[in-house]
Amino acid sequence: MSAAIRVAQSSQASIKSLISLMNKSCTCPAHSHARAIQREHHQHTKDCGHGKDDDHEYAFEMASSTMRFGEGVTREVGQDLVNMNAKKVLVMTDPNIAKLPVMKTVVDSLKANNVNYVVFDRVRAEPTDRSYEEAIQFTKQHQPDVFVAVGGGSVMDTCKAANLYSNYPNAELLEFVNAPIGKGSVIDKTLSPLIAIPTTAGTGSETTGTAIFDYKPLNVKTGIASRKLRPTLGIVDPLNTLTMPTQVKIASGLDVLCHALESYTALPYQERTPRPKNPAERPAYQGSNPISDVWSLEALKLTVKYLKRSADDPLDLEANAEMCLAAAAAGTGFGSAGVHLCHGMSYPISGLNKGYKHPEYNVDHNIIPHGISVAVTAPAVFRYTGEACPDRHFKAAEIFGADLSKVRKGESAGPLLADQLTKFLQGLGIPDGISALGYTKDDIPALVKGTLPQHRVTKLAPLSTGAEALEKIFADSMKNY
Structure with missing residues (x-):
């Protein structure tokens, strides 16, 4: 069994x-x-x-993302994107995860289901305001309508931020960052769908509406918190954590x-x-x-x-x-x-x-x-x-x-x-x-x-x-x- x-x-x-x-x-x-x-x-x-x-x-x-759990369930992501009528998908990961079997599984599933996608693989472990900005600019350049985050909390949080600011293209980074460091503005739009595929058993970011980063000008961690940031679906596959x-x-x-x-x-x-x-x-x-x-x-x-x-x-x-x-x-x-x-x-x-x-x-x-x-x-x-x-x-x-x-x-x-x-x-x-x-x-x-x-x-x-x-x-x- x-x-x-x-x-x-x-x-x-x-x-x-x-x-x-x-x-x-x-x-x-x-x-x-x-x-x-x-x-x-x-x-x-x-x-x-x-x-x-x-x-x-x-x-x-009480609210949480939909979660799907099971060994090997990662391979279903391509069909999920078809079911969402995705036109262009941004897959976000980090340089290490990009080389692991989980990314091959995700890409194979997207190809098998003829999903149009682009990959951003430069997420920084323990992200900063600068690394967030890089991911946000890449997102604005490619204008995806659905996001897939493959990685740990750093990847999932960066992907949430990219999703948020692609839907508010004129907003500065501090617009939605928690006060008193940021303005703490309310997110009043429904964001694009986001599928989170965790590769660690830690942050639980696949279920939450938070995105944390180091704000270098003050040398402190801060973040953005809103239910609107929650992933649409969390695909939790224990096989993806075996390489940690x-x-x-x-x-x-x-x-x-x-x-x-x-x-x-x-x-x-x-x-x-x-x-x-x-x-x-x-x-x-x-x-x-x-x-x-x-x-x-x-x-x-x-x-x-x-x-x-x-x-x-x-x-x-x-x-x-x-x-x-x-x-x-x-x-x-x-x-x-x-x-x-x-x-x-x-x-x-x-x-x-x-x-x-x-x-x-x-x-x-x-x-x-x-x-x-x-x-x-x-x-x-x-x-x-x-x-x-x-x-x-x-x-x-x-x-x-x-x-x-x-x-x-x-x-x-x-x-x-x-x-x-x-x-x-x-x-x-x-x-x-x-x-x-x-x-x-x-x-x-x-x-x-x-x-x-x-x-x-x-x-x-x-x-x-x-x-x-x-x-x-x-x-x-x-x-x-």
Whole structure:
């Protein structure tokens, strides 16, 4: 039996179980799963200690891209494009992926279905404003009506940006970039169809409406976030992840890990302010909610169980397939709930890189992979946020293997989760804190300065976090082991 079939059967069983729980005729609090989730979420609100007023949010939206999962499903993309009546397709990838079997599969499928296409294969790993501009100019030159992104998060995000600005040909790059770095203008057009074919199990970008890049003038990461950016279809084929180098696999998986943890512990949606005056202005990242919780917890469980297995054995088909599902599940969860401090602090860690180049990344520039930059602060972040919603931190710690029956009365949830995270990260052999990436305590003011503008994510932390708190978290992140 193939890994895909085993995973599909497992997923079907989980879905049937969830539907059964949600549809039980009894609506009393003791038996209703939906009400149990709602009750726990209200406790999360209470635990976080936020008050109520007329400006608070009262609704959340759940939306995601259509996802197709299965071993070998990449070969269907040509027929998908025919079904879309595509006239000219732009296939976007990077120089490394361009040489791998997945691109041959995609091109063969397009040729077999007589699809007119052009390839852009110069996407930069960890894209910048300049690399975005290059892809956008290529797109404007060729004027495609459908896009296909083949690669990891960098490729998918670059393709989203190219799609956006080809539909707004007169807009400057900062027009839609998140405030305060950009103007944060609302995307009010329906963009061209985009099919995303991930080759990593990490960003979940095949399900989300975000596009992240390094903005070099300020040396920080920022991005664009809108539901309009979501791919039309995500084709998730576990076979495409088998060629990932071990370090790429680990870094990608750590992004999944932090997506799950941050979205599960994010500020509850009904505590976010201000409430939008127009539903179209409701942000893509809305705060944790009962539906995002389901996806985030499932992604966390899968990542804890399968990430090390997939890293230890590149040909472990089951582990690779489960990590693909984990990435998509986490993308669905954080695509609604959002992320918070690990991601907000990761942006200056990557953007201010002083000369670090992570092993096994075949690129011609220094690079701190996104998954590494989010993970190195995770123990300190969750040590800090534990007091805000301890039940959620205890639950996450239990998924890592903590025995809650041995927790002493009054013991803090934050340190317990931080200890479990530290063991997990050490077991994967990732760099020991931000000092291993070249930073010293003298760099903390610059790192804090680079984090403060990341309002889109930092304001979703369950605790209000200013410069003083960020300084302490960065200091605590110098070494983890």
